[in-house]
């Protein structure tokens with residue numbers, strides 16, 4: 001049986017993403033599962049994979065992007081137990097999920113409760129686990145504290161605001177004017193970063209217990225200055241650098257490490273979902289399962305701006321790089 005997938009033969013712009021047809025379904029080796037992919041996300045992180053600049057990414061083309069997926073178990077490799085054909089599962093794949101079928105190690109799959117919408121469920125994997133672990137495991141935020149979320153109208157930003165609202169946090173969110181209503185609707189004070197100095201605004205309010213920053217460069221320093229005594233900066237990306245606005249990723253992260261050890265009464269941490277999963281695979285599974293629970297109870301509801309087809313992956317990447325997405329895009333692979 002043939003199947004479709006999106007591949008890139010070289011790193012580059014959205015135009016390198018092409019749909020190809022493979023003649024035969026992949027066969028699972030021992031310990032592997034063939035998954036029929038139902039949904040995968042299109043995120044800013046996928047654009048980094050496409051450009052070959054995702055932090056620590058070592059694969060070379062040809063390859064399919066696709067950082068996460070929800071699908072159904074289609075075939076079991078030898079020795080796989082505890083999974084059934086037709087069962088819905090999720091995984092952080094890092095690459096390869098822009099495909100109708102893919103192989104995954106059985107050991108990493110997380111069961112998805114029956115009845116969840118695959119597009120909503122896949123939103124939990126990269127964006128919400130990142131938000132959840134940064135809030136709960138890195139910042140260790142407590143009820144009624146104050147946070148500043150940059151890029152608050154994006155995929156991770158909207159996840160942070162929804163999870164923050166569950167803790168009754170006071171929240172500031174930076175975003176363009178176009179995302180004002182979205183950010184306010186999620187319970188945060190909107191700061192239009194193009195028109196207003198976020199640092200002055202937040203300091204006037206007494207500062208924050210945690211700031212979540214993926215912009216990088218001088219932005220990290222200003223976010224650090226927005227902290228109260230005892231507060232924590234969580235640095236988790238290098239957006240400006242990836243968008244060609246300069247900066248140096250290694251220097252940025254070295255500075256964060258330095259601020260963390262200087263006696264200044266504040267902490268500074270970096271976060272990478274991939275590194276955390278490698279170190280604590282059990283935490284990844286536990287946190288994703290907790291998020292599926294919150295989704296099933298209707299306590300979180302991912303903001304899905306567009307549901308697009310696999311064939312529209314290049315267009316999805318263009319929209320993301322133009323910052324034209326309110327929340328997130330999901331690629332619906334099988335209806």
Ligand SMILES: NC(=O)c1ccc[n+]([C@@H]2O[C@H](COP(=O)([O-])OP(=O)(O)OC[C@H]3O[C@@H](n4cnc5c(N)ncnc54)[C@H](OP(=O)(O)O)[C@@H]3O)[C@@H](O)[C@H]2O)c1
Pocket residue numbers: 043044045048126127130150151152153154155156157174175176178179193214215236237238239271272273274320322323324325327328
């Ligand atoms: N470390 C990890 O494990 C991890 C995991 C997931 C994601 N990430 C990183 O986290 C970042 C966000 O990911 P995402 O999926 O949420 O991206 P996204 O959905 O594309 O959202 C990012 C949004 O930030 C806004 N923005 C751009 N410049 C800004 C600035 N100077 N100040 C405030 N907002 C600004 C843009 O919207 P507006 O300009 O319209 O407001 C943009 O759409 C990316 O860099 C991604 O690579 C890291």
